Amino acid sequence: MKIESPAQLAETAKKLNSRPRPPMKLLVSLGTCGIAAGTVPVLKAIQNEIKSRHLENAIEINEVGCMGLCYAEPVIMFLEPESGKRLIYGDVSPQQIPAILAAGIDTPAINTRIIERNWYYPEIEKPAKNEFQSRIVLRNTGRINPENIEEYIAEGGYSALAKALTEMKSQEVIDVITASGLRGRGGGGFPTGRKWQFAADQPQGEKFIICNADEGDPGAFMDRAVLEGDPHVVLEAMAIGGYAIGASTGVIYIRAEYPLAVKRLEIAIAQAEERGLLGKNLFGSGFDFKIEIKFGAGAFVCGEETALIHSIEGQRGEPTVKPPFPAVQGLWKRPSVVNNVETYANVCAIIRKGADWFRSIGTSGSPGTKVFALAGKVAKVGLTEVPMGSTLREIIFGIGGGIKNNREFKAVQTGGPSGGCITKQHLDLGIDYESLKGIGSMMGSGGMIVMDEDDCMVNIAKFFLEFTLDESCGKCTPCRIGNRRLYEMLEDITNGVGTLETIEKLKTLSATIKDTALCGLGQTSPNPVLSTMANFEDEYLAHVKDSRCPAGVCVKLISYEITDKCVGCGLCIRHCPVNCISGERKMRHEIDQSRCIKCGACYQICKFHAIEKH
Amino acid sequence: MSCQCQNAGNSSSQSPEDAAKFDELAKFIASLNVDSLPDRRRGFLIQILHRAQSIFGYLPESVQRFIAESLNISRAEVYGVISFYSYFTDKPVGRYKINVCTGTACFVKGAPKVLDELKRRLGVNEGESTPDGRFFLGALRCVGACSLAPVVMVNDKVYGNMTADKVADVLKEYEA
Numbered sequence: 001m002k003i004e005s006p007a008q009l010a011e012t013a014k015k016l017n018s019r020p021r022p023p024m025k026l027l028v029s030l031g032t033c034g035i036a037a038g039t040v041p042v043l044k045a046i047q048n049e050i051k052s053r054h055l056e057n058a059i060e061i062n063e064v065g066c067m068g069l070c071y072a073e074p075v076i077m078f079l080e081p082e083s084g085k086r087l088i089y090g091d092v093s094p095q096q097i098p099a100i101l102a103a104g105i106d107t108p109a110i111n112t113r114i115i116e117r118n119w120y121y122p123e124i125e126k127p128a129k130n131e132f133q134s135r136i137v138l139r140n141t142g143r144i145n146p147e148n149i150e151e152y153i154a155e156g157g158y159s160a161l162a163k164a165l166t167e168m169k170s171q172e173v174i175d176v177i178t179a180s181g182l183r184g185r186g187g188g189g190f191p192t193g194r195k196w197q198f199a200a201d202q203p204q205g206e207k208f209i210i211c212n213a214d215e216g217d218p219g220a221f222m223d224r225a226v227l228e229g230d231p232h233v234v235l236e237a238m239a240i241g242g243y244a245i246g247a248s249t250g251v252i253y254i255r256a257e258y259p260l261a262v263k264r265l266e267i268a269i270a271q272a273e274e275r276g277l278l279g280k281n282l283f284g285s286g287f288d289f290k291i292e293i294k295f296g297a298g299a300f301v302c303g304e305e306t307a308l309i310h311s312i313e314g315q316r317g318e319p320t321v322k323p324p325f326p327a328v329q330g331l332w333k334r335p336s337v338v339n340n341v342e343t344y345a346n347v348c349a350i351i352r353k354g355a356d357w358f359r360s361i362g363t364s365g366s367p368g369t370k371v372f373a374l375a376g377k378v379a380k381v382g383l384t385e386v387p388m389g390s391t392l393r394e395i396i397f398g399i400g401g402g403i404k405n406n407r408e409f410k411a412v413q414t415g416g417p418s419g420g421c422i423t424k425q426h427l428d429l430g431i432d433y434e435s436l437k438g439i440g441s442m443m444g445s446g447g448m449i450v451m452d453e454d455d456c457m458v459n460i461a462k463f464f465l466e467f468t469l470d471e472s473c474g475k476c477t478p479c480r481i482g483n484r485r486l487y488e489m490l491e492d493i494t495n496g497v498g499t500l501e502t503i504e505k506l507k508t509l510s511a512t513i514k515d516t517a518l519c520g521l522g523q524t525s526p527n528p529v530l531s532t533m534a535n536f537e538d539e540y541l542a543h544v545k546d547s548r549c550p551a552g553v554c555v556k557l558i559s560y561e562i563t564d565k566c567v568g569c570g571l572c573i574r575h576c577p578v579n580c581i582s583g584e585r586k587m588r589h590e591i592d593q594s595r596c597i598k599c600g601a602c603y604q605i606c607k608f609h610a611i612e613k614h
Numbered sequence: 615m616s617c618q619c620q621n622a623g624n625s626s627s628q629s630p631e632d633a634a635k636f637d638e639l640a641k642f643i644a645s646l647n648v649d650s651l652p653d654r655r656r657g658f659l660i661q662i663l664h665r666a667q668s669i670f671g672y673l674p675e676s677v678q679r680f681i682a683e684s685l686n687i688s689r690a691e692v693y694g695v696i697s698f699y700s701y702f703t704d705k706p707v708g709r710y711k712i713n714v715c716t717g718t719a720c721f722v723k724g725a726p727k728v729l730d731e732l733k734r735r736l737g738v739n740e741g742e743s744t745p746d747g748r749f750f751l752g753a754l755r756c757v758g759a760c761s762l763a764p765v766v767m768v769n770d771k772v773y774g775n776m777t778a779d780k781v782a783d784v785l786k787e788y789e790a
Contacts, residue, residue, distance in 0.1 A: 033759045036772035070761030218717030221758035256664065256701055257757060259770075297660055297699035300755065314659030315691075316698040332654060375719035375760035382761065413718065449718045463721050467755070473698070577734070577778070599727060599778065 002276035004284055006162035009153070016154040022060040024105065027077040029142060031066030031228050032260050033221075037073035038093075045094035046076070049101050059101075065229020067142035068133075068383035072115055078105040088115040118399060119385070122361060123349055132398055134361060135385045136369050137185075137222075137345040141229030146264050149271040152232040158277050160348035164240045165285040173244040174200055177347065179355035181367040186212055186303070186340030187415065187444045188520075189366070189433035192347075195337055198327035199245040202335040207247035209238050210331065210338045212308055213254040213261070216300040217416035218467065220447030222371040223341035225383055227254070227261035230345070231268035235278065237347035239289045245337055250291040253308050256298065265293060300417075300471035301521050305330075305338040307473070318473045319519035340445070342371055362388030366432035374400045376449040377407065389430040392422060396450055407452040411535065415444030417464045417471075418524030420531025421457065440531045442524070456553035457536040458543055462490040464528040472521065479522030482513040486529060493540065494554040496547040503540055506533065552613050555598040562589050562602075565610035572602035572611065635669050636680060643684050655685045659695060663702055673704050700754075708743035708750035710788045712736075715765040717756030724777070725764035729753065731778035732766075735785060748788070 003009050028034075028043050043063065050059055069075045072090025079086045087105050089096075090113040103109035119133030120126070127134070135141075144151040152158070164173050178193025199207060211234060215223040227234065238250040254262055269291055272278040280288045294312045301307045302317040309331050311317035330336025346368055350358045359367045366388040372395060375381050379401035386395060392412060396402070403409050411421040414431075420441035429435055433443050451460065465487045474480045489506050492498040510526030517523045533540055542548045549557040562572075568586040573579075580596050583589030591602070603611045628636070642665050648655045659681070666677050673696055682689040696702040714720075714729045729740070736744055736751055743750040759765050762774025766784065773784055 032757070033761050036759045036762055036765075036774055070759075073761065215758075216755065218756035219719045219760055221756070221760060224758045257754065294657075295660055295664055296701075297664070298701035298754070299699050311660065312657060313654075314656035314695065316694055318698075332657075373760065375763065376722050381719075381763075416718070447718070449722060451722055455722055460722070463718070470700075575779075577731070597730075599730070601778065 002274075003158075004276060006159070006166050006283060009158055009162050009283075013153050013156065013159070016150050021081075022056070022058055023080060023082060024059045025062050025079040025081060026059050027062045027064045027067075027079060027142070029065070029067050029069070029073065029075045029077075030063045031142075031225060032258075033070045034066065034073045034075065035260075039074040041094045042074045042076065042092050042097065045097040046101070049097050053101070055101070063145050063147070064143060065141045065146050066225040066383060068119070068138065068225070068385075069115060069380075070382040071380040072113065075115070076100075080105055086117065088117060089113065090115045123353060132390075132394060133385050134369050134387050136349050136361070137226060137342050137371050138383065138385050139230070139349065140233060141225055144230065146229050146231055147267050149232060149268065149275060149277075152230070156352070157232055157348075158236055160351035161236050161239050161243075161277070162283050164243055164351055165283045165287055170200065170244050170246065173240060173351070176355050177244070177350060180350045180358040181355075181365075182343065182346055182350060182358065183366060183433060184340060185342035185346070185370065185445070187217075187418070187442065189443060192339060192343055195327060195339070196241060196244050198325065199247075199335045199337045202328060204246060206249075206332075206334045207245055208331045208334055208336040209242045209245060209247045209250045210308070210312070210326075210336055211238055211250065211252040211344060212303060212305070212338050212340045213252055213258075214296045214303045214308060215255060215258075215341070215445065216303045216471075217445045217447050219375050219449045220373045220416060220445045222373050222383055222446055224258050224261050225371075226341050226345050227258070228264055231261075231265045232272065233348055234265075234341055234344045235268055235272055235291060237344035238291060239278065239282065240347055240351060241337060241339070241344070242289045243287055245335070247335075247337070248288045248290070250289065251294055251312060251331065252291060253294050253296060253302070253312055255296040262293065262295075269293070299473070300467075301473045301519070304519050304521060307519070308338060309336065316473070318475045319521070321518065342446070363430065363432045365434055370431075370443070370446055372446045372448050374448050374450065376412075377404050377452040377455070378402070378450040379404050388432045391428050391430055393427040395448070396427070400450070403450065403452050407454065410451045410453050410455060411457065412451065413441075413449040413460070413528070414447070415442035415524075415527070416447050417467045418442060418520065418527055419444045420527050421451070421460070421535060423535045440527070440534060442527075454551055454553070456494075456549050456551035457532040457539050458490060458493055458549075459551075459553050461529045461532045462487065462494060465490060465525070468521065468525040472525075476516075476518035476522060478513045478517040479525060482509060482517075483522070483525050485509060486513070486526065490529070493543045494549070495556045496543065496554070498544045500544060503533070503544065558598060559593060559614050560591055560596065560598065560600070560603055561612050561614065562591060563610050563612055564588065565608050567608055567610070569607070571605055571607065575601045575605045577601060636677075638669055639666055639677070639680065640684070643681075648685060656687060656691075659685060659687070659692070660699075663692075663696065667702060672706050673702055674706075675704070678704070706743070706747070708748055710748060711750045711752065711767075711769055713752045713754045713767045715755070715757050715759075715763070715767070716753045717760070717763075719756075719760035720764040723763040727778045728764055728766060728776045728781060731781045735781060749785075 074092045077088045099109040108114045120131040122134050174196045182192045183189040299317045302311045304319045307317040307319040326336045362368045369385050371385045384399045413421045472479045489502050513526050566588040573581045580592040648658050678692045682692045764776045766773045766776045
């Protein structure tokens with residue numbers, strides 16, 4: 001049935017919320033990482049168990065998106081909507097299901113892993129103790145079934161669009177977004193309201209509203225989680241943006257590596273069209289809006305807005321000089337607004353609750369929240385949404401549970417290949433766009449890769465440079481050739497043939513590339529080099545002066561030796577992939593250094609700590 | 615880059631299998647209604663290339679020519695797009711596509727060692743296929759399964775928490 005007025009939408013939501021349902025919900029996390037970790041067999045086991053014990057009227061299975069608890073997947077959550085009671089299980093196996101279902105919500109089943117919820121939803125509830133996370137962007141992600149529009153409507157979905165179309169003028173919508181201080185969550189932090197205003201100020205005619213879902217920053221997966229877990233929030237926000245700037249077509253540019261997100265978007269668009277929430281004359285306002293999906297094909301640079309637009313047009317995704325800005329001359333030379341997924345995911349809440357509410361969260365310069373993807377050597381890998389101004393310590397040690405295997409925290413990389421690393425001394429800095437820039441990094445899309453004492457910072461810089469080299473479109477010389485030279489110098493250093501002069505040259509060339517490259521990708525590519533050099537100069541010096549890699553990573557600079565502790569058990573001989581260890585049984589073994597590939601297999605396998613790394 | 619025109623397939627030498635594939639592609643292109651906006655035909659190019667690659671497995675010269683003709687653009691433009699995007703390939707690839715994630719999270723957790731072991735065991739470099747056409751070895755950037763790092767994908771199946779030691783077992787699954 002089509003929904004044609006705000007009253008009808010409210011009526012539908014009310015009906016959905018009052019229909020008879022089982023008293024208990026069982027949420028099963030079915031995002032990409034959940035599925036990879038094995039939630040599908042768990043879901044099957046739950047379905048079988050419910051069927052065989054005739055629990056259909058007692059428990060409702062809800063297939064939801066990512067809850068952000070990636071480290072504990074497969075994750076399931078009992079929820080009693082009436083009382084708000086809940087119980088979260090992590091590392092669930094199909095064998096545990098009968099016991100878990102028998103135990104119910106009040107008593108955890110034995111031999112299982114229980115997880116505390118550490119987030120709350122500021123739009124609908126107050127935080128309890130230890131709930132550091134404040135979820136606006138992830139409001140529905142991991143809570144509702146993304147493949148069923150009814151669940152979204154029941155949670156107040158599309159009411160922001162209804163409000164904008166029937167109660168507000170286009171300019172009023174822009175004014176609210178401007179007043180809220182919402183800034184681009186893709187990395188740049190440009191004020192969203194101002195972007196919309198530019199496009200709205202262009203003469204009437206065909207305009208486009210584009211969603212950048214080309215999440216290319218390695219180690220960032222928040223956009224994927226939103227698209228997989230709550231696709232309608234993006235569709236609704238794009239329609240609101242379209243109304244604000246006068247565009248009747250929306251385009252979602254999504255990377256081909258996210259097949260599940262694409263599938264869920266397609267389902268969401270079809271369901272919204274069927275309900276009349278996308279298409280012609282939305283809510284009887286006379287406003288038409290349709291959304292198309294366009295695919296990327298594996299090019300990081302397409303996250304840059306001009307490159308992204310060229311890619312949608314079926315060209316090589318090369319960036320062009322701005323101006324003209326896309327807001328003036330974008331897709332098919334028409335005024336276009338490009339916003340990131342996470343930015344859109346804030347819009348509906350702002351329209352519903354107002355600019356002042358949004359400004360009450362976060363810092364004055366960067367209101368709202370930010371989603372971070374915590375990964376690397378942190379104990380609890382996953383997604384976390386915190387108010388801007390939270391400290392790295394709260395995120396990494398509070399929510400992330402500190403460093404894995406009791407190792408020492410060394411640095412955290414934010415902003416991906418364009419960002420920089422942040423060390424211990426800044427752990428207590430409240431992070432927002434400005435503060436991160438101030439310490440030589442950047443917000444970026446929100447990837448946070450945590451590194452410990454076993455990571456060599458020169459090698460990390462080399463890794464990011466290799467990434468940039470691979471992804472450089474080749475159009476401008478500083479990026480194409482300059483980065484290649486930077487990479488070669490880093491390679492020299494990690495191979496132990498670098499000199500103090502190499503380090504000086506690295507600095508000069510980095511500065512030149514920053515000043516002269518054409519687009520954001522090139523201009524920021526030396527950042528990892530500069531920031532690791534600023535924070536870990538001693539490590540660079542150890543490589544060039546002493547031919548030593550302090551973290552023991554650079555293979556040319558390390559060697560393995562068997563000490564007197566060796567009992568001659570032969571374990572390392574069996575594990576050496578190139579058979580370069582020899583020795584009689586019960587005699588001390590020896591490594592043939594000329595053939596050793598320094599894989600470290602013997603070092604890890606030895607039970608007697610008889611192998612030393614130099 | 616050398617010109618491969620002399621190797622180009624033409625319709626007269628097509629096998630029945632190929633003809634069926636071209637038919638499927640033609641039907642897909644027809645379903646897009648590319649002529650509805652004649653100045654914007656190009657906008658369909660990447661979508662068509664994705665479909666063509668899933669039909670043919672790769673994008674040989676004959677397919678590139680076919681697509682260029684149906685969109686009324688030059689073959690150079692089609693080739694330019696294929697060579698730009700890492701997702702597209704104009705060379706046949708192995709039946710099982712092994713991709714090692716080389717995103718940052720996988721990197722710090724030891725993906726390079728896994729990649730080295732795969733290279734050693736398969737005897738090929740990144741971006742190459744084994745001579746028997748069974749395996750293709752590639753690297754891709756972040757599949758977003760960072761909690762399982764390091765990650766290896768074989769076609770669509772994800773193997774998490776990989777180590778060099780586990781490589782042999784994974785390969786064994788596909789060797790039978």
